[in-house]
Amino acid sequence: MTTEISIGTDTPMAIPKLDYTPQMSPEPELTPTEQREKPNYLNWQYGLLSWVLTVDHKRIGLMYLVSVSIFFMFGAIAAGLVRTNLIMPTGAILELDQYNKAFTAHGTIMLFLFLIPVIPGVLGNFLVPMMVGAKDMAFPKLNLMSYYVWAAGALFFVWQLTVGGLDTGWTLYPPYSSKYSHTNVLYAGLGIFITGFSSILTAINIIATVHKMRCPGMTWGRLPLFVWAMYATSVIQILATPVLAVTVVMLAVEKIFGVGIYDPTIGGDPILFQHMFWFYSHPAVYIMILPGMGVINEVLTCFSRKNIFGYKAVAWSSVGIAVVGFLVWGHHMFLAGQGYFLGQVFALLTMLVAVPSAIKVFNWTATLYGGSITFQAPMIFAIGFIILFTIGGVTGLFLGSMGTDIHLHDTYFVIAHFHYTMVGGMMFAWQAGLHFWWPKMTGKMYSDFWSRLAAVVMLVGFALTFLPQFVAGYMGMPRRYPNYPPEFQIYNVLSTAAAYLQGIGFAMPAFYLIGSLFFGKPAGNNPFRATGLEWQTSSPPGPHNFESLPQVYFGPYEYSVPDGLKILNDGSTNGVHSNGSANTDKGAAHGS
């Protein structure tokens, strides 16, 4: 570690020359064989039971990783069907109802079984306890339970797919879903209910962990921003998910007993469903994107060797999004017959909630300023995130402004917008995080070349997939159309072609990441020379994360201070110091 510390300062060079070689720490202190003997969370227990009954947050994280990846594959296949069908104006491969079931499957699976659980389930489970210096989640058994609850909910989705699918769209609007759809609304509703319960449990666990399990010295001001983001996300999950649950319950009651809670012909009100549904489902998009933003903070700072620009602003913007994000759901209903006055309130709050996201984007960009940037896969993904999320964000403004929303509502413009935020934002953040922490999770390093290539392919493929859809949407092409007027064909063909490229991109990591498990070279404890607590332990981490209770003296992102001690002594930086490379000799836990 001393070698890390001195990098960059020891030799003042006359002519600095560009150096794109990855910033790898020198070869790990331990030879592979030694590392294998060293007990870690993967090898200290054997056998199937030690996995299915584990309460270790790291193993549960891996279980989530495998499961959500499988469901991502399902969702992607459904997306492929949808895009392929849209090559022809009259529908290339699917019947009308098949198409409806395909896009519904795509929506429900991607939302409830991938986007919502992926980062809280995998990275949140794996990293939050390590980042706050704890041995495990606050409620390990609850953690395991929430995984199995989620799996049970997922089974209901799979079941309803196998027995004929669902054709209501993921929004389940009554009276179509309650009265006119002959597909498996009840199974899907049950699935939504149960998976929601799981995400509540995870959220409780994370919040309790952040509040109660922080190691000595880990103040709120020293929490990694990923933890802040996960905290805000969990708050949303706890406060919003129950409302969706009860909404779905009432939908089921209406469907079973044929009583009009939402059915206007017997006194009910379909708009009420939309209100209660969006009370969850709009905050849900922040459940999906906030963890991604958290990941970006970690990756950007590490690969630009910089402090985050404006720690407080970024942290509180997460909380701000979490709170204000609850009060904007009505912008999904400007044209649904919602009251005009309330619509104005929602429109105003929508514009306000856009501000924290803007702050984040600018702060990220500013973080790069004056850095020493290298472009490994996680960094390329992170930059891709900023590029795509910016587009996703600004196009949201068109939809948030009541006037233009009239024309763009329910067109492909909306589709493109939320794919730019959800996929371009969340998926790229997820890939960045996965590539960033993969060495920590597995102890193996993946192929630098292939990972960079995959990042570029995904970026290009994604951008080209959804840019044409903005145009098609502005031309007026409605969403959820298996057939469409011929003049829209050109945009759809472009979009589909790029979608295939994107698909290739998303498939690549599966190969080189799994390959790295067998052929990858040992990553070492801290391949990216990052400062987070999770990097101070061995990789893969030991069964209880740290060998001794870590003690934190410094803020999270002290990349630019190779020798923290000096600054600590002259006290010039009011106690904000790296808990990582700098103070290895001050009792902070580190694996080596």
Add this chain to the structure above:
Amino acid sequence: MFASLDTSGFLPPQASEFAVQSDMLFYYITAVCILGSAVVYGLLAYCCFMFARKEGVPSKRILGSTKLEFLWTSIPLVFFLSFFVWGVRLYDIAINPPPEAHEREYTVVGKQWMWKIQHPTGQREINELHLPIDTAVKITGTSEDVIHDFGVPAFRSKFDVVPGRYTSAWYKPNKEGTYHLFCDQYCGQGHSQMVGKIHVLSQENYQAWLDGSYRIREGKNPVDGSPSWEGRKLFFKLQCVNCHNKESESRAPSLEAIYKTKRAIQGGTTIMATDDYLRNSIRNPMLHIRDGWKPIMPAYTRSQVTEEELLNVISYIKSLRPGDLPSRTESTPAPVGAKTQDTQAPAGGN
């Protein structure tokens, strides 16, 4: 099922004043957003190239700058609020029709999977709406089953039709032409079949269309509810179709497209087929006999055809175009527009 409409470039046609106003806001937001994104991307590119890792050049330690953060909090906020204000004013226009529009209220009923439309003058259409140019009209809609959405991109207009309630919008078309009508709210299997056409006609064409003598779409039948539509029913009721039909061996001259044409009559002269001519040929056929036909046409007296009915019949005859004349066996067909359903309309479900 979809006729490709002539749409030029990347922009949907602007067929109403509101479309222009809506696009102005759209362009405004676009300009601001492109500018903002340009700033972000510029900084991003600059940093990525200028601060790529250089041997021996450490990174600076910058913790942040409240001034800058205030800057890029307040500036976007100002623009966002401008979007909000302009957007609300635009929305105001969209939901508040001018007073004259209330006199011309068209009603729309959405149903899986068709639009049933009725004109203030009583004419009914399915999946088609003919509108007069430069006239503010109000559209009030509801649904028979699920939630639909009556969307006309060319007017930048869209509103959900909700079962159990009335919602509405208004247009003032200012450009003749044929535009798309979409159902924008997912409504089940036939969602993408629930589409149609908006025809914006000149005032006189619209009037002609109303009484059935002017038709844009192919198909033999006058618009439902128009005089010609009544006339057509009488045409069958009074057995005219027995002789005047499209069969080859028909015993009477074809009536297709004869209005305002010269007709050769016995005695070597010709006569212009005016309304009077048509009227006489029915009330008193022996007045003028068409050259080359036997005088077998019976006279229809007031007791058989009232004056009103006669007007309708004549209006129908005037509306006949080549190929429109029905065959004897034909019965009263479905109203105009219904055939656009049969393309892929699924069985059951509605």
Add this chain to the structure above:
Amino acid sequence: MDHDHTHTHAHGAGAEMHSQELVEHEVAPNAKSLTTFAVLAVLALLALFIGFSNLGEWKVVANLLVATVQACILAFFFMDLRQADKLTWLIALSSVFWTFLMFLFILTDQLTRHLGVL
């Protein structure tokens, strides 16, 4: 939402952990619990009395007032909110606050929708 909370932890979890004493359970003499129960029972009787009266419009309002008081007493004494720390208060209040937000916005629309729509 948890601003004040941040301050409580500003000096660090480590210090916090040692400074923070166990949430005391000074053994409330059963008398206290019984008194609480008595009050709650009286309130329940009051609720029934109102329910059996003919207040018309105001019946539900009065009843909800009583129920709210009951709930507060229950939370305060039986659920030991009285001696709970800031964080617990924050959690409890946030639930009330968000429920309030939901009611505020949804009911605003449900009850005023007919206005302003053409």
Add this chain to the structure above:
Amino acid sequence: MAANLKGPVAHHFNNLNQQLTTVRMGMWMFLVTEVLFFGGAFCAYTAYRVWFSSDFEAGSAALNVGIASVNTFLLLTSSLTITLGIRAAYAGNPKKLRNYLLATIILGVAFLGLKGREYQLDYQEGLIPNVSVLTPEAQKVVNERIAKDPGKADEKVYPFNENLAVVLHHEKFKGEPFVAYDPFRVQLFFMFYYSMTGLHVLHMIIGLGLLTWQYILACRGFFDYNARYVYIEAMSLYWHFVDMAWMFLLPLLYLAGPHSASQALEQFKVAIGLAGGTH
């Protein structure tokens, strides 16, 4: 007092204090989700309560307020007993704790028993939307109507509406200021009644299961480490919440309509078999 709390510290906690406060916090956060879960139902209910107030009051009039009143006190008492249990426990009296747990369980079961009886009576009165069939009385009414006007013979009969009419015009409502109602909206009220009380009952059952489990643990000496009382404490928080939910269900569902003490008493007698059927 804090000093004499003893117990094993789970592997991932640093000290007992951390463990106990964490458990309490977890349960409180779970209660937040419960509040919003019921809150959503209450919100929907309120919207319709305001729109269809007279119909909802009519529906409420047909409910069995007698059982509800008694149940209120059962639940209150159970809240008391579990509190006393915890107090006793922390005062170092595990035996009392066991007894109080048992008392709580018994009270809860009694509540559920009465609730079941109430559902049964509703079923007998044919007050289950779209499920119930014509009760004999309602059949009589329908027959009379048809006899009076044979033209009505072929019009559709909605069993719920007929049964409701019979119940609402029962002599127990004589002299009540009664409002006109739309039976279909009353069905809506009953849907809320069944789903909200049903959810409440579900919570009761879960709570009783946990209580029983803890009672068994208590008997098997799990709570010899008195630090583990925190689990009962968390459990009691949940139990109190269930009580709290009922405090709002009572006025919103049962007391909304016109009722009288005498009628409530009558209904309760019927329920426990001290008096003949309501009709």
